[in-house]
Amino acid sequence: xxxxxxxxxxxxxxxxxxxxxxxxxxxxxxxxxxxxxxxxxxxxxxxxxxxxxxxxxxxxxxxxxxxxxxxxxxxxxxxxxxxxxxxxxxxxxxxxxxxxxxxxxxxxxxxxxxxxxxxxxxxxxxxxxxxxxxxxxxxxxxxxxxxxxxxxxxxxxxxxxxxxxxxxxxxxxxxxxxxxxxxxxxxxxxxxxxxxx
Numbered sequence: 001x002x003x004x005x006x007x008x009x010x011x012x013x014x015x016x017x018x019x020x021x022x023x024x025x026x027x028x029x030x031x032x033x034x035x036x037x038x039x040x041x042x043x044x045x046x047x048x049x050x051x052x053x054x055x056x057x058x059x060x061x062x063x064x065x066x067x068x069x070x071x072x073x074x075x076x077x078x079x080x081x082x083x084x085x086x087x088x089x090x091x092x093x094x095x096x097x098x099x100x101x102x103x104x105x106x107x108x109x110x111x112x113x114x115x116x117x118x119x120x121x122x123x124x125x126x127x128x129x130x131x132x133x134x135x136x137x138x139x140x141x142x143x144x145x146x147x148x149x150x151x152x153x154x155x156x157x158x159x160x161x162x163x164x165x166x167x168x169x170x171x172x173x174x175x176x177x178x179x180x181x182x183x184x185x186x187x188x189x190x191x192x193x194x195x196x197x
Contacts, residue, residue: 034078036087043099044187049088055109056091059162061183104131106165114161121145122156129170132195136174158182
């Protein structure tokens with residue numbers, strides 16, 4: 001995993017711990033830290049979490065290649081990215097509570113800048129699907145205001161920048177089968193089983 005990223009596409013630097021902490025503190029104090037990130041272990045594998053000052057902007061599964069995700073964030077948001085765990089403490093705490101069955105919804109500031117238009121409408125609806133329940137792609141399309149846009153709902157879920165927190169895993173096919181998921185079918189099964197318990 002990249003330890004620090006600054007000014008992509010310049011080669012990333014791996015810094016000694018004390019230097020990294022000083023860089024992190026200086027960057028935060030000077031307002032130069034645009035995207036903070038950290039990784040956590042979870043029942044669905046390692047997750048990369050990234051946040052801007054506005055809120056959580058990205059949750060990525062290990063299979064999505066965390067280094068590639070960081071490079072894409074540098075391109076889409078800012079090259080001033082640094083491993084800065086403190087900014088993500090609330091997200092980590094709430095995810096831990098969720099994975100241990102103690103939380104059914106998230107109360108975090110979210111930065112939806114990576115989604116627009118109909119995709120954003122879909123993402124805004126997903127938290128309305130109750131914990132332990134599912135909706136079909138067709139039901140979500142209707143709730144998002146475009147009943148015929150079933151494929152677009154699938155795309156919105158596939159490109160959801162905030163999986164788990166914005167629960168696209170609760171969207172299934174009309175026949176009840178899982179459908180695609182950024183974290184893979186096993187991750188989707190794990191999340192739905194957790195919520196059904």
